[in-house]
Amino acid sequence: MELDDKALITRVLDNRDQRAFAELVKRYQSQIRYSQRQLTGWDEALADDLAQETFLSVYRNLSKFRGDAKFSTWLYRIAYNCFLQHKRASRIEEPLGDDDVTPDTGTTDSDIDMHRDLARALQTLPPAQRMAVHLYCHYEMSHSEIAEALDRPLGSVKSDIQRGRERLKAQLEAWAPEKT
Amino acid sequence: MSENDFSKLDDLFASAKASEPYFPAENFTMAVMAQLPEAEGLSDKTKNLVVLLGTAIGSGLACTVMPIGELARSFDMLSFDLSAVAVVGGAMMLAACGITFLAQTDRI
Numbered sequence: 001m002e003l004d005d006k007a008l009i010t011r012v013l014d015n016r017d018q019r020a021f022a023e024l025v026k027r028y029q030s031q032i033r034y035s036q037r038q039l040t041g042w043d044e045a046l047a048d049d050l051a052q053e054t055f056l057s058v059y060r061n062l063s064k065f066r067g068d069a070k071f072s073t074w075l076y077r078i079a080y081n082c083f084l085q086h087k088r089a090s091r092i093e094e095p096l097g098d099d100d101v102t103p104d105t106g107t108t109d110s111d112i113d114m115h116r117d118l119a120r121a122l123q124t125l126p127p128a129q130r131m132a133v134h135l136y137c138h139y140e141m142s143h144s145e146i147a148e149a150l151d152r153p154l155g156s157v158k159s160d161i162q163r164g165r166e167r168l169k170a171q172l173e174a175w176a177p178e179k180t
Numbered sequence: 181m182s183e184n185d186f187s188k189l190d191d192l193f194a195s196a197k198a199s200e201p202y203f204p205a206e207n208f209t210m211a212v213m214a215q216l217p218e219a220e221g222l223s224d225k226t227k228n229l230v231v232l233l234g235t236a237i238g239s240g241l242a243c244t245v246m247p248i249g250e251l252a253r254s255f256d257m258l259s260f261d262l263s264a265v266a267v268v269g270g271a272m273m274l275a276a277c278g279i280t281f282l283a284q285t286d287r288i
Contacts, residue, residue: 018213021213021216025213026209029203029208030201030203033203034201048208052208052215055212059216059217060217111201114192114195114199115199115200118193137190138197138200139197140197165186165189169189173188
């Protein structure tokens with residue numbers, strides 16, 4: 001029988017059961033790696049480094065998880081903090097030129113290109129807007145869940161999502177496929 | 181498309197959600213697990229159990245070999261009173277607490 005997140009966390013905390021922690025990593029690694037790709041403009045190596053740092057931080061701080069929010073919400077908060085720490089420390093994220101801001105419409109329509117273009121469009125948003133829009137539009141999290149994940153007031157989150165969507169709409173309008 | 185019409189954007193995110201790639205877990209998970217700090221011995225719960233069990237077993241053994249009758253007679257001969265015994269017992273209890281504290285905080 002598959003254990004739920006709470007049971008796995010209890011095993012890690014009580015018995016330092018690393019197999020239980022490995023199960024948590026397996027369960028969430030793909031989502032976190034995808035989210036870090038969206039936050040970093042689809043920089044795959046950096047995204048995987050940040051995803052690893054996210055899970056190491058989760059392991060170090062697991063005893064602080066209170067359990068009153070979903071584990072995935074707490075996990076996204078740590079992932080976002082890892083991204084912010086990296087951004088503050090390195091400042092390597094160069095502003096994109098106009099050619100990069102507008103996704104390439106004619107090269108290919110493969111899925112990966114779509115994800116990469118979306119990530120590059122998201123990269124033009126400030127970090128809080130970027131993560132809020134990603135969690136709202138991609139993972140369909142509620143405003144309150146996002147506020148919890150980002151540790152920001154609900155009103156700020158709503159405003160971030162609205163502004164971020166408006167800005168993305170302006171950038172992606174020409175690229176998004178027409179409805180049939 | 182009106183200013184508040186996000187249908188194209190929503191379609192794009194829906195396409196992205198539907199085609200979100202799954203990244204294989206094995207290598208990534210191994211890399212994370214390899215970086216976890218070494219397990220630092222026993223968990224707190226196990227340490228407490230070990231201390232309790234050790235105390236119980238030690239006390240049991242001490243009782244079986246201790247010449248309690250002789251000790252009692254010695255106390256009479258040396259005119260120990262109960263308050264002195266209480267002081268010694270209290271000191272031993274404090275020492276045991278100190279050792280337990282040091283063990284639990286990984287100082288010994």
